[in-house]
Amino acid sequence: MPDVFDHDDLARLRIALARIGRTVDRQVRGDAMTRTQVSVLGTVSRLGPIAMGELAEIEGVNPTMLSRIVGKLENGGLLARETDPGDRRVVRVAATEHGLRTQEHLRSERTRVLGEHLRRMPESHGRDLLDALPAIEALADVLGPRPVRDTALADEQAR
Template identity: 35%
Template sequence: MLTNTPKIASTVSLRSDAGLASALRVSLARLNRRLRKQAMDHSLTPTQLATLAAVERHTAMSPGELAEHEKVQPPSMTRVIAKLEERGLLARTPHPTDRRQVSISVTEAGTNLLKEERRLKEAWLAQRLKDLTPEERATLRSAAPILEKLSTM
């Protein structure tokens, strides 16, 4: 170790809006980093996992839509889908009318993997919530819908 002195946290007051933004940004990033570590050993890349979740969320999508949604190029999505299909997490069915297109959907195994993934993260979080005071939990209960709102504004 050379030196290992963490710097003093931001001194901007929480009372100002800029201070609140700063404090929230730091807390959100840190908590998310911790949450991301609570993951299954599914050995899926982030893109693969996000693709699986997107298909589940939208019920059925074409490779082109998925590429756009995940901000990757179509050839990359072809390979992501191939991997997920190989592992039985996604299935491809022909498009009813346009035979150029393919419809991608989640298999039961894919759904189960996503469920388990979420279950692990939520279990970790629930455990920590248990160690808060009732007042702290009440505050978070009020804050949750506001955080939700922030991301859709």
């Protein structure tokens, strides 16, 4: 594909996407959880039980940091660690019932908050965003395809 974006266009797109994500997350989670904790809870809720090594790779954090994050979520009753019955060296993480309810609430609230902001925009901008959605999703896939397990789950939910 020819380079249709100049440096300023790319910077504007990157900044706008980051601002949207930060603003919606901040309005939903407040000071209760960090963005990384919310992300880890979401990943474990979708894919879990999941091995800590796989989770660290998906989240892009080192195992020591992940262990601390999981520990905080575990202390909050959101996640539980368990030893893999097939390989006692592997620690798996699963969302608790409280964690699953919390994740669903966060997801629902993020959608609600985004919807409120979108309704404040002119209708034509909303249509433009919907028209651009396939391109935005393709960009997300190019940047980092969904984990195979996540893709299979999305396919199953689409049915």
